[in-house]
Amino acid sequence: MEIIPIHIEKEIEPSDDLSELIISSNQIQDGDVIVIAQKIISKQERRLVELSTVKPSLLSEGISSQYQKDPRITELILSESKRIIRMKNGILIVETNDGTICANAGIDESNVKDGFATLLPLDSDKSAKNIREKIFKHTNKDVAVIISDTFGRPFRLGQTNCAIGISGLSPIIDYEGTQDTFGKTLRVTAIAIADELSAASELVMGKTLKTPVAIIRDCSFPKGEQGISELIRAEDEDLFR
Template sequence: MSDRSSVEAFALSGIPEVRPDDDIAAFIADAMEASGRTWEPSDIVVVAQKIVSKAENRIRHVAEIEPGREAREISAACGKDARKVQAILDESTDILRVVPARPAGLVIARHVSGWVCANAGIDESNLGGNEGQLLLLPVDPDASARRIAHGIAARTAIRPGVIVTDTFGRAWRNALVNVAIGLSDVPPIIDWVGQKDAFGRELQVSQQAFADEIAAASGLLMPKDAATPVVIFRGLQWRADPDASARRYVRPLNEDLFK
């Protein structure tokens, strides 16, 4: 354990353009070696969802999608391409809101993983100029994070924590932040209930979204034009949780105040 007064974060340069079936763990291990740094046991590796989805071939081609009736109705209501709407429907359990927002319509959906997000997390940016492609979220981001952690451990004998992140909007707040959608060992929530604050008062409801806080901070080193999809955090105090899962962030529907 290190002291709580400082944390180091650095982006790994040299991660190549990722293609289907690439080994992300090997890319990370190679980039770390090239940086001249050595791994430390408490390191946490934050990986952008985009390269995970590319490696897992989570790609659909718009030209190959045939929209159904519901997709065409939603398209008419918001102006989004009906084929893209169909891709959203295929990745979702519920459509919560349809908005004719610029530039191409907005669909708020509940993803099959439970996330409530724009367009079911489907993205079209930073795809290497491949117009007409859609990038979907990983099927199981927690499993993706575990594979990366295992791959790094196989190369280095150090198993870091791993967070897979995506960029989400937030209820009642403008703009976007990175959030954790997949975890290996990193606890999603640190429960402070029953512990005392700095003045000795017992905390009643405080729960720290630990992995989300790290994910949000990683966005500072992952600007959209920088090609730095991997960030290492060092010096944080944390204890590995073998059952870690980002799905613990999904609020049960009976507690959802915004549905």
């Protein structure tokens, strides 16, 4: 298996065509998985907010005063969220409008112009699908596309890349019913391959390297048309909500 970093020097603007930029690397082959950092999707899709235009609510002002947070950022977090799951030490763990649970609704001021913040794409599955279809149209290569973002985790320090949008791959490999090397039937093993591919891609992306795309080659994955909701645990089966 091989992971190929794709360097994109250009600062992404809404007028850019991301699929063209990826195709122009001349690296794509049939069966590749292409992992794209959320940030360039957000920039291309105008999910960039100038903080001076944000008017914080009294709730945002109140929460922010507890944690010395920028109330405009808190306002953005709340507007991108269905509800707050935890709030402590200045971190808001929220359920975003599309059901993902993450810190600060994925809103981020790094790698953007001063005074701006990026929001998560409105529909990352759709973003992935659009890029996948354009790549097929222009190159005739059938690939899978993952949009990924960097999330923290309960219990463990440090962040890892996770999938937030998927097209062309089934995000979970369910081994239930298959046999282990002793011929016993496996019962509860289901691997979140979309998250493992995202984590793997981060190893070549870095945070300061202008490498927002990685191609993963010679990795066997199940094809499928499901989206990111397949990776979200239902609330009544979640021991930590």
